Amino acid sequence: MTHAAWRRRAIAALRSEPAPATPLRLGVARFSDAVVHLKDEAAHPSGNLKHRLVRDLLFHALVNDELHEGAILVEATGGAAALAVGHFASLLGLGFTIVMPARTHPAQIAAIEALGGRCELVDPPLAIYATAARIAAEGNGFHLDMFNRAEVVTDWRTANIASELLAQCPAAPTWVVCGAGTGITAATLARHFRYANAPTRVAVADPEHSAYFPGWASGDPGYATGMPSRIPGIGRPRIEPAFRIALVDRVVPVPDAASIAAMRHLAKRTGTCYGPATGTCLWAARELATRTGATGSIVIVAGEGGERYQDTYYSPTWLEDKGIDIGPWCKALDTPSTGPDSWPSA
Ligand SMILES: *Cc1c(COP(=O)(O)O)cnc(C)c1O
Numbered sequence: 001m002t003h004a005a006w007r008r009r010a011i012a013a014l015r016s017e018p019a020p021a022t023p024l025r026l027g028v029a030r031f032s033d034a035v036v037h038l039k040d041e042a043a044h045p046s047g048n049l050k051h052r053l054v055r056d057l058l059f060h061a062l063v064n065d066e067l068h069e070g071a072i073l074v075e076a077t078g079g080a081a082a083l084a085v086g087h088f089a090s091l092l093g094l095g096f097t098i099v100m101p102a103r104t105h106p107a108q109i110a111a112i113e114a115l116g117g118r119c120e121l122v123d124p125p126l127a128i129y130a131t132a133a134r135i136a137a138e139g140n141g142f143h144l145d146m147f148n149r150a151e152v153v154t155d156w157r158t159a160n161i162a163s164e165l166l167a168q169c170p171a172a173p174t175w176v177v178c179g180a181g182t183g184i185t186a187a188t189l190a191r192h193f194r195y196a197n198a199p200t201r202v203a204v205a206d207p208e209h210s211a212y213f214p215g216w217a218s219g220d221p222g223y224a225t226g227m228p229s230r231i232p233g234i235g236r237p238r239i240e241p242a243f244r245i246a247l248v249d250r251v252v253p254v255p256d257a258a259s260i261a262a263m264r265h266l267a268k269r270t271g272t273c274y275g276p277a278t279g280t281c282l283w284a285a286r287e288l289a290t291r292t293g294a295t296g297s298i299v300i301v302a303g304e305g306g307e308r309y310q311d312t313y314y315s316p317t318w319l320e321d322k323g324i325d326i327g328p329w330c331k332a333l334d335t336p337s338t339g340p341d342s343w344p345s346a
Contacts, residue, residue: 007067021167024040033289033296042304054144057144071094074144103125132145148241174295175200175249179277180210180212181234205252223238234303275304
């Protein structure tokens with residue numbers, strides 16, 4: 001097949017997968033005078049919000065003639081992005097290799113292999129990025145490089161998470177709360193709300209050890225903690241290039257125990273298990289409502305489901321092993337407006 005013929009088929013295959021808006025679940029929680037809605041990104045075919053980014057990375061590569069028949073998709077990630085890469089590799093008939101930290105949970109490795117992918121295990125964890133670039137350069141690999149390319153491939157005007165959300169909300173929400181991994185979700189929300197002249201503000205819910213809260217609070221885009229986050233998908237040891245400090249109205253630091261308590265609280269209320277990062281967003285929404293007096297509706301972004309975490313974040317024995325006590329935070333969630341003070345004194 002000529003390259004042009006293959007490219008046409010590949011673009012048609014990507015476009016043939018209809019991308020319906022992910023559901024907005026209304027009224028999943030209520031704190032003080034605010035009601036919380038949930039944008040359910042677990043509803044994507046690959047089960048998480050990286051579905052949007054990986055699709056856009058591949059569209060961009062195809063229209064720029066950077067991706068060829070027989071290529072191997074390569075990405076460095078220990079997380080949800082790997083499932084999206086696997087989904088699209090299969091749609092395009094390509095192989096894929098995921099470069100991940102050696103201590104990645106065996107269930108995650110098994111999930112990637114079940115999709116037909118190869119796992120390359122690397123230590124130390126921060127070596128995954130250079131290793132992915134090297135592997136891609138050696139063979140007929142295509143390095144997706146999501147952290148560096150997220151901004152250039154993402155359309156903030158149309159057909160994105162923010163445009164969907166405004167169309168779905170009964171009235172423009174006062175806040176949208178998301179986590180930040182690459183930072184592209186937060187930046188796209190903020191850009192689109194400006195573009196659409198919506199009054200909605202953007203808050204990033206940030207876990208322990210992440211550079212986003214201290215970097216935002218100090219205004220220093222070079223801020224780095226060098227420490228890995230314990231909440232999968234969100235929180236980074238440095239400010240990533242797609243995260244724009246000036247576009248985010250607030251970054252709310254959330255203790256990990258509060259994230260996990262909120263994740264379980266949400267599961268009890270909705271009957272659906274979401275991942276720990278969704279708990280981080282729910283706790284931050286509570287902070288906005290109870291400490292800054294946010295009213296109206298607050299939308300939280302649920303980045304993935306919780307199926308993968310039944311033996312870890314949802315397991316009381318796992319939490320005990322890790323020395324994580326969620327008791328006080330659970331109590332706080334059951335008794336509105338009280339509980340441990342996690343609001344920064346700065
Ligand atoms: C990546 C990720 C996020 C954050 O999205 P970015 O757009 O990369 O900032 C949130 N939740 C989960 C579960 C993720 O995997």
